[in-house]
Amino acid sequence: MLRLTCPCCGVEADESELTQGGAAHLRREGPGSDEAAFEAYLFLRDNPKGPHLERWRHSYGCGKWFIAARDTVTMQVFGTYPAQGSGPPPDIAARMGGRA
């Protein structure tokens, strides 16, 4: 079973305690953006076969959103970090080996 450590409350939670929320670090488009930008924001995804940055919510715990770096083939978890910020912290990025 997939287990992720919530960076907000520190609990190592089973997958069944969490809700997944799709790809992380999407750039939200506002009014005035063109159709292509909205399409990219709403629908187009990298969907990588390998390291993936994704949003999770600790729904049956502290309720906070956080981001996990996980490999979609090996299921290896490189680490989790709070949802604020625009990318993974250096130590997690290093563990991912620049593959995301």
Place this chain on the structure above:
Amino acid sequence: MQRYSVFALVRQAMGWHQGWERAWRSPEPQAAYDAVIVGGGGHGLATAYYLAKNHGMRRVAVLEKGWIGGGNTGRNTTIIRSNYLQDPSAAIYEKARSLYETLSQDLNYNVMFSPRGVMMLAQTQHEVRGYRRTAQANALQGVATEFIGPARVKELCPIIHVSGPRYPVLGALWQPRGGTARHDAVAWSYARGASDLGVDIIQNCAVTGIDVEGGRVTGVQTTRGPIRCGKLGVVVAGHSGVLAGMAGFRLPIESTALQALVSEPIKPCMDVVVMANTVHGYMSQSDKGEMVIGGGADGRNDYTQRGSFSHVEETLRALIETFPMLSRLKMLRWWGGIVDMTGDRSPIISKAPVEGMFLNCGWGTGGFKAIPGSGWAMAELMAKGHSPLASAFGLERFREGRFVDESVAAGVAH
């Protein structure tokens, strides 16, 4: 091609069955083809077959990285139905269902199509309203379905517990002409039919790159050398995003795992297909007596072809409420497939942003039922540049906001 018949069987029996030829040829890849189809699952093979049969294209190759039908074609729960809400969906799924009816005769190969009837249980008031609406829509589309009450559900499938406290059966959407078919046979029959019409089926040949010159596809790089092509059809389900990446664009698709499992074989106890969408459980009984059970998609991005324990536990927990007799059954096998989910739960049959490249993907959790219709439409699109069956399923619908929304219709991924 050696035709299969009872006389052929008798003739071969005389020779100790040593005289059967292989069902399809396995040639070395040529340097160039008019059309190359990437993906040797049901959809890819059907596309190649109809390219050859309906459109006279003979220099066609199907490239499969593993073996024919080894991906989702061999991993699904074989349900065939066409009771969709939206008109474009009903059109293509009903085309597929009607092609299934005569597929064994058309391809001279027994695909064991069994129109035993499919019922989709309504276990909440929301579902009752939804399925009544679908039944009305189907009547207008010319798809034979009806909404039936719990008494009729119990009559058709006596092992259902209709008055359970948590998941009561309030009715069902019943499609008597739906059913199942043997999934391997569907892949093999299309492979045999296509091979007979001159299509080269090349297994153990993974595509590693797509050659694009001046915005136009010129060929593919494979583990068995480069192959040039005039047109490229990408029919790779869960790996569509990987192939799109090779050609330099992204897709509105995310790949997740969908699980299924079969029980030990038991005596015949259920001669319909039952889908319980509230609890994400689908069940039918195979000819061998195994209960074939499908679950819901996992949700998270996944390329492992294994599902999560928690999801399968949810499915079984809920199915046992509806089918109490299942509780003592042992499960024999359990597997997963990688499904390609779009935002509106409808497929993509479309020209790609790169000229000469075509996409057939996004079937998500419900591709098996669509194989003949999907291949028919994809072949027409590749040959003529336009297909009435496929026109609503273009890639541009996401940019233009013209969804074929089936996620709301069923309330679940299906």
